[in-house]
Amino acid sequence: MDWSQGGKAEWLKKAKKALHAGDIHEVERLILSLAPTPTDGSEGEKSNAPYFTRNAHRMRYADFKRSKLVIGSGSVESSVRRIVNLRMKGNGTFWNRENAEGMLLIRSYLKAGRLDDLADWSLQQTTPWWTAAKQQLSGPLPEARRIQLAAS
Template sequence: MVSAYSALLSSFEEVRQVLCDHGITLDVKVIRKLAYRYAERGRAAQQAGQIPLNDEDSLQGRRVFISTDGGRTRLREKKRGPKTQKGRTRYHGKWREPKLLIIYVVDAEGKQEKSFSPFIDGCFNGPDGLFRLLKAYLESLCVDQADQVLFVADGAHWIWNRVPGLVRKLGLNPDNVHELLDFYHAVEHLGKVAGLRKKWSAKERKSWVTKHRGLLLKGEAATVVQAVQAICRGRNSKAIKTEREYFVRNEHRLSFPAIKALNLPIGSGAIESSIRRVVNLRLKGPCTFWYKENAAKMIMLRSYYKAGRWNQLKLMANSHISQLAA
């Protein structure tokens, strides 16, 4: 109960207050320690492959959506030098990027299946750490038996450079795997390209973006890439190179009509929402600093709670207790 409240509420102090209302008096330090130990046991079971699954979690013959992205939170990192006058250790409060994943199933109409609660999780171990975590979940779910597998993300190099290797390690049929750039990120970058034309009026920029947005939906990605290159030709600023390379590099991931024809999503709103609910509303805030290991534990607690898989985390934590007792 303490861990569930810690995942649900916005601070450990709120947890203490709610527990007091239920007649349970616990110090904030005790609450924090209980929640972190609960997360440790759950993570140990997950790393051992002991994820309790039911019949609804089978991916056999289903259409799977996978996405990853990064958020932002401030970590408390020790600073060299003498302590403060009060004897406290000095620290840096630098922004770091926790990375999250989401796995869910869509039905024949392209809508998220309610019978399959999504898997959400994350870590601070960098891109390789996140993809190891993603691989562990997909192997447990037997993703190789899925009918279609769709990877959707923004244009980040750290994501797309690792997807082909993940597909090979999982033994997936390449014909059933699709890579897609998030449509709304692509449109956002069209706006940035139009903004490079300083002599255009706001109306001309909007017209250009609308036109090429429509071309993307019609499957004319090559035409859009050529138009972007035409705007960027002969200009060598860093912003121009970035936008040109964005579309050239991801041209084969702009097959929006083909994906829509399969009734699969063309946007990564699910992972964007997860970043907000899991990270931003709990770990990100003014004057909020986390130790890295504690932030990672809170991400696991909150991910399972927001995904509707708290009972699974409970079984994982309890199974690890039983193994330690044995």
């Protein structure tokens, strides 16, 4: 392999072209061409090459492009910024783990436009605090609440 600046650029160009075309076997072949064959019988550097074959179903970039799906990480990074960093991090803001996870769930559904789905799901769940609240509500009303309801 020619490891001059031009040789590296040419290899990278071939690998990117094969990857974006969905030719995972060509990508693997190019990677294997870089690693010398080990003489001690070990797998050596070649042990990482099958990663592409094992994960080919995740690297169907040509199919993703045809379907107009985003293949970069920018949209995920942007979502993390909008959902997590801007809302949940701030001066003097502290969260305990349970509350932070709950807020992240709510924010994720809100930003995805699916808050109604979360509400529907949550109404179907039975949690100890909700069960206790329902039992309290189904019992006799406290005197103050009866007066308040009668006045309305």
